[in-house]
Amino acid sequence: MTVPDPDPAGWQPFDDPGFITLVGPVLMREEGGLPAFAFRAEPKHANLIGVVQGGMMMTFADRALGICAMRAADGANCVTVQFEMQFVSAGRIGEMITMTPEVVRRTGSLVFMRGDARCGARIVATATGVWKILRRRPDGA
Numbered sequence: 644m645t646v647p648d649p650d651p652a653g654w655q656p657f658d659d660p661g662f663i664t665l666v667g668p669v670l671m672r673e674e675g676g677l678p679a680f681a682f683r684a685e686p687k688h689a690n691l692i693g694v695v696q697g698g699m700m701m702t703f704a705d706r707a708l709g710i711c712a713m714r715a716a717d718g719a720n721c722v723t724v725q726f727e728m729q730f731v732s733a734g735r736i737g738e739m740i741t742m743t744p745e746v747v748r749r750t751g752s753l754v755f756m757r758g759d760a761r762c763g764a765r766i767v768a769t770a771t772g773v774w775k776i777l778r779r780r781p782d783g784a
Contacts, residue, residue, distance in 0.1 A: 654681055659706065666702055678714070679743040680707035684736050695734030695767075700760055704728060704742060704770040711744035712754040712774035721754060721774040728770045738762045742770075752776050 654670035657680070663669055666688070670681040682688075682703055690696040705726055712721045734740050740760055747755040753773055760768040 662702070663706060666699055669703065669706060674743055677743060678707075678711060679741060680710075681739055681741040684734050684738050684740060686736055688734075689736055693736065695736070695738075695740065697728075697730055700730065700734065700740070700768050701726070701728050701770075703740065704758060704760055704768065705772070707742045708744045708756040708758055708770060708772055709774060711746065712756055715746045715749045715754045716774075716776040720777040722777060724753075724773050724775045726770070726772040728768050730768050731766045732762075732768075734760070734762060734767045740767060747771075 653672040655672060657667075657669045657671040659667065659669055667682065670683075672679055672681075680703070682699075684695045684699075688695050688699045705723055708726075709721060709723060713719065740762055742758045742760050744756055744758040747757050749755070753775060755771075755773055757769070757771045759766050760770065
């Protein structure tokens with residue numbers, strides 16, 4: 644994975660080992676105390692007609708919303724239990740796709756999230772989902 648130089652707009656590579664290393668890098672910055680995420684659409688993100696593959700958009704949104712769900716859960720691990728995405732406009736190769744997730748509601752065991760994937764002012768996709776807050780068992784497992 645190649646890591647771009649830090650962007651003058653404050654974007655920094657987000658250290659995210661595992662699957663994201665195959666499709667990233669994903670960038671992050673704080674915006675008014677909230678984390679925002681981005682990726683630059685590269686040729687490896689293209690679908691058969693040359694625009695950003697829907698699976699890449701879903702992976703990006705799931706990770707951005709999931710990271711924010713864990714923050715909302717005071718750092719507890721969370722897992723996606725429901726995720727939905729609507730594709731509104733095509734993301735083009737070379738564009739910077741961004742998302743600033745929003746916590747809709749947190750209960751004792753769930754975090755409800757939403758976010759818009761954008762290229763500038765243009766909405767590319769919208770996502771909603773529910774994350775389960777994991778609790779450690781008394782035996783530590």
